[in-house]
Amino acid sequence: MRIFFDTSAVVPLLLKEKRSGVALECWGACEAAWAWDWLTIETEAALIRQKADNTAWAAWRQISNAFTLCELSATRFAELRAFNRNLGLRAADAAHLFLFDQLVTRLPDLCLLTFDREMAQAAHNLVLPLHPRTVDILGK
Amino acid sequence: MTKLDNNEIQTNLVTMKVKVGQLKTHLSRYLKDIRETGEPIEVCVREDTVAYLTSPAKYGAASMPQLDPELARLLEDDGLPVTHWGHKSSTLPNPGHCVAPAKGDNSAESIRAEKNW
Numbered sequence: 001m002r003i004f005f006d007t008s009a010v011v012p013l014l015l016k017e018k019r020s021g022v023a024l025e026c027w028g029a030c031e032a033a034w035a036w037d038w039l040t041i042e043t044e045a046a047l048i049r050q051k052a053d054n055t056a057w058a059a060w061r062q063i064s065n066a067f068t069l070c071e072l073s074a075t076r077f078a079e080l081r082a083f084n085r086n087l088g089l090r091a092a093d094a095a096h097l098f099l100f101d102q103l104v105t106r107l108p109d110l111c112l113l114t115f116d117r118e119m120a121q122a123a124h125n126l127v128l129p130l131h132p133r134t135v136d137i138l139g140k
Numbered sequence: 141m142t143k144l145d146n147n148e149i150q151t152n153l154v155t156m157k158v159k160v161g162q163l164k165t166h167l168s169r170y171l172k173d174i175r176e177t178g179e180p181i182e183v184c185v186r187e188d189t190v191a192y193l194t195s196p197a198k199y200g201a202a203s204m205p206q207l208d209p210e211l212a213r214l215l216e217d218d219g220l221p222v223t224h225w226g227h228k229s230s231t232l233p234n235p236g237h238c239v240a241p242a243k244g245d246n247s248a249e250s251i252r253a254e255k256n257w
Contacts, residue, residue, distance in 0.1 A: 008248035018245040055236025068226040073219035
């Protein structure tokens, strides 16, 4: 399974949280992990702001190289702004979802893994392919 | 594996620093780590970095695996260039703890919620 990761599904891989077990299960079953390259900045900010311990940083070093990362070129910003006019997501969240929406046209088997309810709902409304664990949080 | 203090790790996130003595003693283990994670190791004599131990995939651009050159070209044309090809290992990470946890079930979601734009 090819999975597009949102940061909300990566941080539980590094810090013990309610969904760490689910996140680890998804990670174990994942054949290829895709993400927007800004995910690395967000993930490290989450670790820094929460004063993560060395174990969490070691876990990040272990998995950070596993992601295939895409850049979002400035040439696509106008489309991203238009994309978000109806969604009303926060800036970075809109960019994660926009990139996923675009990648799916090239990688039809890619599915979104997010534990952010707002992003999951927006993706659901757009009828984008969701990982089953993303679907789970929509009902909660 | 010898770890430097938290500040050094945080300012140099992708490189594990190892002293020569420890490298000699635990070489097999370090090589196993490199093979599984793809992460390089910085070899130090006292505080000076003298070498990097790295995987073939990281040795140079020419040897970086291009998993799918056609896909890479299409994404480049789409304005979504791949900046790094991942090397997924089967090893599961071991989540750690934090001193200042964010509120809620999911810290990334909570941190996002603090910033309403």
